[in-house]
Amino acid sequence: MIVLTASGTGGHVYPAIAVAQYLKEKEFSFLIEQGRVSQSILDRHQYDYEAFPIFRKKLWSYFVGFFKAFFYFRNHNVQYVYSFGGYVTIPIVLAACFCRIPVMLFEQNTIPGRANRLLSRCVSKICLSFQESEKYFNKKAIVGGNPIRSVYLSDSVVDSLLSLSWKLGKRCLVFGGSQGASSLNSFIESHYEWFESQGVSLIHIMGEASYRDVYADQPQIICDSASGVKRVIVPYIDDMKRLYEWADYVVSRAGATSVSELMVYRKPALLIPYPHAVDNHQYYNACAFVDLGFGIMALQDEVSKSVLKNLFQFELNIDSEDVARFHGWKDLVS
Template identity: 30%
Template sequence: MSTMTTDDFTLADTPLDGQCIALTSGGTGGHMFPAVSLARALVRRGATVVFFTDARAARYTEDVEGVTTILLPAGGIAGKGLRGRISGMLRLALGTWQARRHLKKIRPAAVIGFGGYASIPATVAAKSLRIPLAIHEQNAVLGRANRVVAGAAARIATSFRDVRLIDDADKPRVVWTGNPVRQEIAALSAAPYNAPTADGPVNVLITGGSQGARVLSEILPKAIVNLPDALKSRLHITQQARAEDLDQVAKTYEGSGIDVTLKPFFDDIAQRLRDAHLVIARSGASTVAELTIAGRPSLLVPLPHAIDDHQRYNAEQVEQAGGAWMLSQERFTVDIVSERLAKLLTGPAALALAAEGARSAARTNAAERLADMVLDLLGLNPAGTPVDLKQETTHVQGDLA
């Protein structure tokens, strides 16, 4: 893999002896991980991949063989003051001009966007050049960057069965692919859920993303310590917390008799997820995808200030499938949480039913489904023979009904 600026890329750097596919994504892990998963899947199928993103995201593609990364200027607009919006718009305009210049030289067979403001330059340039375009939406609400080009996208891949803010005219082009998860998490799709027994251990996994969630560190330990002694003696708590919060969290649990493991990051999260009887977490797209693939019941606390309230809609989708219980941060108090946990952790039948519900909301093999979508976009099925795209689109829409 090589990383380039917009000034040192030439056509010779991307051999076009096979299909060349351009991918573009915002710089956060939630956008980048599914994009990189698709890149790997396309390379395995013999494609050449060119990746457009900004400087924040270059590290995500450093170890991906067969991928050339081009860095473009981009800037956010949402939530900015006037000066910030003007600066963001200027950077997006410059990035779009540079993306257009590169795409004209590379001539990719298709451009696939994964949202985030850093994806706007390449997707808008693809639209203007009439290059076949598809987008992937990780959340249960179509993101703002994807909304810019959704009308021009030949395919709109979604992580959830139902996604808000997709125009009715665009819905026939929707394909439910799911959201790719890490290989070690994907392997849990075959791992059975074993509900806690009446007197056996109860494993609770608390995670708030790579940086932890402060409200979980502040409220949950107090709520758990308030549980009945008979239940506390059976609890095994694995909690992710910010490094700066670890001491305070540890003090809250101190003397409670509860077995607690605290870390800012767990590198064996797949093992801990497999063993969990209940997961308490935010409801970001990646977290929800992992919970549903693993088939683990959860108590989800949406981030209240997420753009377009997408975490709430993510949680609602799993809750409606019977796989989770959603609790707003406004109601996430010590008393309410303690009462809710006392009921959940002593109800093995309800936990087992929720595990089934979570798994019913999953979409496995998402990266390969996305790769298949790209091939269909090019008029080829996975075996390499032409397919009728109109017929395929109709089939997909029927599957979503």
Template identity: 30%
Template structure:
């Protein structure tokens, strides 16, 4: 029997890349002789992260539309046609059994072309409010794996499968890693640890908030691991000290989660899914600058079930200090949030998605 072949596309942010890699890893464990190819957007972070994970990748000349009239927007039709033609060439040459898209600019033209060529396609929709590309692709897709309930108004109900989002498997058992985490990050075991996550690129408003509040935070017997993002590291590395670790990127997410007592995070879909599994008290600060304000909707899905707290960016100056200090002092509140968010975890997402993919290639 000839080896199975899979093309995966996910990029732009870690939230699209890591689910694609998790799915590829699970497929590889089931089909050890399978062949894999990733397709990403040229010059985006997937062109580095995917090869680091051990997979080949090809880049498309594609980018998203800006919200205002720019030269990049005028170039979009040309980039789209070029990406569709290159996707056709890639698919014809590689001959995949299935094409899987987890979001990002390259997923659109790749899955569109796979649909046109009659190749089975799987969409993995991470957000509680899908983007326009996946809404269009869903009409021809074979399976749509979703992470939230009540998406029937966006996708054909008969194609949907509620799976949750794929997450790194090393996050599932972090409870016994606390001691290792304290040593790894050289933390004081007698102090509370605040973890700030702004996403792989960083979050400008979150960084501004932490800069403003840092002295007050540290004064409450708290040590800080501040992931400010690669776009902002040069601006904030000056705050590195014995009690504050400023980093652009965190390699050992399992250990940093194990070390954290309280987490401040954006509300990208993958982050939310990871935080449900990790089960630590979270204050979400959703980005308002994303399509359809989907981060707010992601966070609200957790907050409505009393699994986390949420502050909008416009509330930060007025409310952050009070909310953070109150959470830090209230051990019962932290324990309740931890318990509630953990109940929303879907740790078997990757296996469920790959189970479904298997049905398409039998």
């Protein structure tokens, strides 16, 4: 049996789901924390899990988590643990090490999370998304990419979007990550007509909270009877794969999962790092993305029409060897 453990955000749990999809018929289970979005994500993907009462600022809960994980490992034939970062993984990985179960860490960002840095001393292998992370770890670290799901949830909204009669011209997808991004949304909203003037069709994923504040539950499809659909605004999308395939260009934050998806689907992008991310890791994710030749970057207060024009003139300049490394994680978990 294989155990996958991840903290409660989509950025941690989606790579774990990608590995679960790759494992297919092998027996596995998830160990996660109670009360976080990871529970609903795993429910929707119909995966079994155990949710432990581990809380970031309550030290006693780490001891509870350690003993719960310890007895879980004693009562199950666990051969390997794959850990995807976040504070919840600390007691679970330590319990696995105590039980002498091999552990592999997955690090999604260029600047490693604090939990992974702490746990790196007692694990068997570390799979990195970016070469820039190697300096934080020892020789156990291998650049293998950030696992990306091969199968996304079915999505009737995407079915509807792709069935529309879109205006001819360039297509741009805009999103701010699973939680949306208010400042990015505001900039894009104020430039809707500019996109139209440039002949660029737009799908703008606002995030559920921002969408409700502006549009309630009303669908937003802007079209011209003569030329077709010019712009669609939606709150959330499950099946991002088909929207990446629809888009010519992408504007987004620089979260690890978004960056990895853009690289796997080879989409030129403008990345706007979230300025308040822990250790400013989104900025360094964006720098690595740009260095690999996938797109351009602008800080939040630097975004302008000229920056967008640069995006629409950008051409990919990537090395096939770099792309191949993004799939190296598959060899590590096989």
